[in-house]
Amino acid sequence: MAADLERFPRPGVTVDLALMTVLETDDGLELRLLVQERHDPTGRALPGRFIRERQTVAETVDGVLRDKVGIQPGAVEPRLLRVFDDPDRDDRTWAISVAHSVSLPHPVLTGAVGHLVPVTQRGRLKGQGPLLFDHDEIVAAAISGLRERYEIRQRYVDVRPDPDGFLKPPYTLHQLRLLHEAVIGDELHKDNFARRMKPFLRPVMRRGQVVKSSDTVGRPATLYRPIKG
Amino acid sequence: MAADLERFPRPGVTVDLALMTVLETDDGLELRLLVQERHDPTGRALPGRFIRERQTVAETVDGVLRDKVGIQPGAVEPRLLRVFDDPDRDDRTWAISVAHSVSLPHPVLTGAVGHLVPVTQRGRLKGQGPLLFDHDEIVAAAISGLRERYEIRQRYVDVRPDPDGFLKPPYTLHQLRLLHEAVIGDELHKDNFARRMKPFLRPVMRRGQVVKSSDTVGRPATLYRPIKG
DNA sequence: GGAATAGTGTCTTTCAGACACTATCTG
């Protein structure tokens, strides 16, 4: 029986990654997505590779990040986006793609292979033509999923200030708001934002004092950490 | 290069289905899930099978419904739940499971192979022991996804009265509410429910008259159809 | 004091949740 199972043709299974980060530019924080040049079919595409023998998706993600992107992140949390199964999507062979998104803080991406492409307000990659295969659909799914996570959910239940961990705590409400604005591509009122987030943040204390940011000008801001995680 | 790609070992890819329906019992409508007996490993499990050469997930779903469940539904809309990739999850071979949920109106399921098992308020299968493999996780994902679709979303935007199409239009607000209560496993106020749903329903008209249900006792109810779809 | 940024008081609107009422059918 087990021998039988191996007789049938099997698809190659690839893991393709929509790698997202938020970085600081002259215009403030910007959401960006890693795109690489490929040469099998020539063009721009997301990093990815086939799952190797008896490996898991998580191990494959680690492998892609290490070998194809050239970075050494710690534990990452890939999120399943879609499965692409059109038998003709890859000319070379029968390949199924299990598309995931991965969010990383920008410092982890230093020296990464590829370009960090900005994202438009509508959730598309800025400039240039389409990506290879069905990778534009992966990008769209990654961005809409990300924005959903950063949008304000029903009621106040279980708001996570920075679900994807782009920011390293502690941070100020201002920094957190700029992050949200970069992710969702829209502006937020600082007062309403503060009220929404504060129940899920606690001020950093030292010797019974609230720690303030020693920024530049203006009144110093309170530093916060997320309550959970 | 293409020849190279075929040299590496590939996983078997299975599609496992959480098949859900809502049926009428003495206690009113009930959400149920199809469980089958298996004999390779002996036990209770969800229907599923390997993807055959150059087939898609959708084709495999159709095949499972036809050959393993023994029904002939029209176009179904499988929803991706999770990918199970533990290399040891199946003793027999390296197999990755792409778990989907499928919702069907009960009449389509007449003569289906297996048992329609009721679901508890907490979203577990009623009675008996665990399912084979990781199928209990698939069940949990299917039910929580389903309930999310039937829960009231943010604002009034894009409410679909019966997202999974369990009910055949036209139906009364009462019938629609019983469906929702069966799906989410909780009671709803008829007045608030009516106000939420009415913007997304239109009364059935015949000769300029609103068509009413010719039920049993009491005041006849207006029959509605969903505005879109 | 002035500039700059941090943070809050409060009004309005929207809408879910809840209660109580009215409406329309059958027997």
Added chain:
DNA sequence: CAGATAGTGTCTGAAAGACACTATTCC
């Protein structure tokens, strides 16, 4: 009429959106 089910008027409370104000720092 009573009984049963359909459907609505309206109050309350939670919370988002918006505006304007106060608070604290550096120069």
